[in-house]
Amino acid sequence: NAGVxxxxxxxxxxxxxxxxLQCAQDMNHNSMYWYRxxxxxxxxxxxxxxxxxxxxxxxxxxGYNVSRLxxxxxxxxxxxxxxxxxxxxxxxSLVRGPTEAFFGQGTRLTVV
Amino acid sequence: xxxxxxxxxxLSVPEGENLVLNCSFTDSAIYNxxxxxxxxxxxxxxxxxxxxxxxxxxxxxxxxxLDKSSGRSTxxxxxxxxxxSATYLCASQSTTDSWGKLQFGAGTQVVVTP
Numbered sequence: 001n002a003g004v005x006x007x008x009x010x011x012x013x014x015x016x017x018x019x020x021l022q023c024a025q026d027m028n029h030n031s032m033y034w035y036r037x038x039x040x041x042x043x044x045x046x047x048x049x050x051x052x053x054x055x056x057x058x059x060x061x062x063g064y065n066v067s068r069l070x071x072x073x074x075x076x077x078x079x080x081x082x083x084x085x086x087x088x089x090x091x092x093s094l095v096r097g098p099t100e101a102f103f104g105q106g107t108r109l110t111v112v
Numbered sequence: 113x114x115x116x117x118x119x120x121x122x123l124s125v126p127e128g129e130n131l132v133l134n135c136s137f138t139d140s141a142i143y144n145x146x147x148x149x150x151x152x153x154x155x156x157x158x159x160x161x162x163x164x165x166x167x168x169x170x171x172x173x174x175x176x177x178l179d180k181s182s183g184r185s186t187x188x189x190x191x192x193x194x195x196x197s198a199t200y201l202c203a204s205q206s207t208t209d210s211w212g213k214l215q216f217g218a219g220t221q222v223v224v225t226p
Contacts, residue, residue, distance in 0.1 A: 004155075031211065031212050033212075033213070033214075035214075035216075040121075040218055041218060042116070042201065042216035042217055042218040042219065043201075043203075043214070043216040044216075045213055045214070048211060048213060050210075050211045050212075056211075058213065090155060090156065092156075092214075094212050096212070097210055097211070097212050098143035098144055098205035098206075098207075098209070098210075098212050099144075099212060100146065100158055100161045101146065101158065101203075101212065101214060102158060103148075103155045103156040103157075103158075104155055105154060105155040106154070106155050108153075
């Protein structure tokens, strides 16, 4: 049982480049989330998808877009990367509503 | 807005000592509180989840307590081992949010010395 899988694990981008972070879960969860983790700040919510076909902004959505491709997959896109987006990105999923959350291994992104 | 705080930010203890990790939150309207472990360069691993109706939850050497009235949760790790060295994060889910969004503390980095 793989759980939550993120690709890629590491990425270096130049300012202005675009990329898509991929996330897939095999637990038949309804809700999926993208968080970013910065030193000393904990994890902050970027976007979430409460169920297939819906997406909504979190605390720090500027500069990002998301797509809930199907029930399993939730992608995060950076259209024009900026150094301020250098961070570790985590995808998470849960069954529905306030229940136990499961996280992927993270994508470490550096924008130069 | 819920504020979740973990103090201290870092902690070093000798092997065998019991670990006490603190998590405080400003809004008592929580649905549950979850404790995670994060190893360097890795993802978050769920350790324990305490529902708001529970006072504590146990798993092996780990015990987590919850006191909603005082806005505090504590994670106890008995007889610490070097393998317990990691960052521990707590996160709450609010009763006013139906979508399961987590509010995280910044974490406590733990080092257990042999």
